[in-house]
Amino acid sequence: VSLIAHLDADAFYVSVELLRRPELRGLPVVVAGSGPRAVVTTASYEARKFGVFSATPASRARRLCPDAVFIPPDFPFYREASKRVMDILRSHVERVEVVGLDEAYLDLDGLISPKAAMRRLIADVREQTGLTCSVGIGPNKLVAKVASDAEKPRGFVVLSREQACERFAASPPGLVPGIGPKTVERLERLGVTTLGALAAAPDELLAQQFGANHGPDLRRLARFEGAGQLTLDRVAVSESRETTFDCDVADAEELERILDRLTARLCEGLAKADRRGRTIAIKVRLDDFSTFTRARTIGAATNDPAVVGEVARALLREFGASRPVRLLGVRVASFDHAADAGEVPQLRMAV
Numbered sequence: 001v002s003l004i005a006h007l008d009a010d011a012f013y014v015s016v017e018l019l020r021r022p023e024l025r026g027l028p029v030v031v032a033g034s035g036p037r038a039v040v041t042t043a044s045y046e047a048r049k050f051g052v053f054s055a056t057p058a059s060r061a062r063r064l065c066p067d068a069v070f071i072p073p074d075f076p077f078y079r080e081a082s083k084r085v086m087d088i089l090r091s092h093v094e095r096v097e098v099v100g101l102d103e104a105y106l107d108l109d110g111l112i113s114p115k116a117a118m119r120r121l122i123a124d125v126r127e128q129t130g131l132t133c134s135v136g137i138g139p140n141k142l143v144a145k146v147a148s149d150a151e152k153p154r155g156f157v158v159l160s161r162e163q164a165c166e167r168f169a170a171s172p173p174g175l176v177p178g179i180g181p182k183t184v185e186r187l188e189r190l191g192v193t194t195l196g197a198l199a200a201a202p203d204e205l206l207a208q209q210f211g212a213n214h215g216p217d218l219r220r221l222a223r224f225e226g227a228g229q230l231t232l233d234r235v236a237v238s239e240s241r242e243t244t245f246d247c248d249v250a251d252a253e254e255l256e257r258i259l260d261r262l263t264a265r266l267c268e269g270l271a272k273a274d275r276r277g278r279t280i281a282i283k284v285r286l287d288d289f290s291t292f293t294r295a296r297t298i299g300a301a302t303n304d305p306a307v308v309g310e311v312a313r314a315l316l317r318e319f320g321a322s323r324p325v326r327l328l329g330v331r332v333a334s335f336d337h338a339a340d341a342g343e344v345p346q347l348r349m350a351v
C-alpha cells in the first residue's frame, strides 16, 4: 500500500504578504487584482468570516467586507516564497510533485515513520519561512488532497480510503476534485446529493446518465479509489552524472578536469530538457569506499556549465580529498518547478 501526503500552504498569498506587513496580522486581508473582472486570489481567514473566498469577484468582496485591506497580487514575490517552501519539502522527501505555488504531493513510501516525518517537515517550513501548512495523508492522491482541505488552517488529517468514505459520506459530490459543477448539477437532478449516495449509486444508472466510462469513474471517485490518472508521477528531483575510474585518481587538477567534463554533459542534458536548478552538489567516493556529498544552493536556477562548474570545482577544493578518488559525480537539484505553474492562479477548492 502506498502512502501519499498532500501539503497545502494556508492562505498562501495573504500569508506571504503578512511576512512583510506583519502589522496587518489579525485583520481581514484580501489579495485581489483591481480590474473590473478581477477575482479574489486569496482571503485571510478573518476576511472569510465575511463571506470572501478565493474566486469571489473583487467588487463583491469590497461590498461584503469594506474594511478589508486589499493588496494587489505580487506573483514574483509569491514564487520566491514558493521556491523556499518547495526546497524544504525536497530536502525532507525525495519524491515531490509540485502542483501549484502552494501545494505539492509527497511520496511517503519507504519512510519509517511518515507521520512524524511530516510533522517535522511542517515545523521546518514554519521555522524557516514563517508560513503554516495543512497536510492530508492517505493511500492515494485523492484521499490526501481532500484530507488536507478538511481541517484548514494547520490541519493534519490522516485517513484510510474507508475512513475517507465514512467521513465525507454526507458531503456534496463536488468536494472531490474531478467532480465539476456541471456534473454536480446533473447528479442533483438525479437526487444524488452526497458522496455516500454517489458511492452507492447503481453502475447502470451512472453509465446511462454519464456514459460507460465517466459514470463508473464518478462512483470510483466517490469511493476515493484513486487509481489510474491519480497515481503519483515520479518526477525527477535531480539530475546527475558520475563516473567510476578504472584507476583511482589522486591528482587535484585531473579531478577538476574530469568534473568539468561531467558538468558539461550534465548541463547539456538539462538544457535539452529546459530544466534549471539552484542546488549544485558533488559526490566523491574515496579508494576506501567512503562516500561524501557536498552541496551548495545558489540564488538563481541555472543550467549554465560555467556557473555549475565553478560551484562544483569550489566544492571539490573545499572538500580536499584526503585519499585517492574512486568515483566522482556532479548533481543539480531544486529545479525551478514553481515557474512552471505560471502567473495565473488556479482556482481550487480551497486555498
Ligand SMILES: [Mg+2]
Residues within 6 Å of the ligand: 008, 009, 010, 011, 012, 102, 103, 350, 351
Ligand atoms: Mg493553499
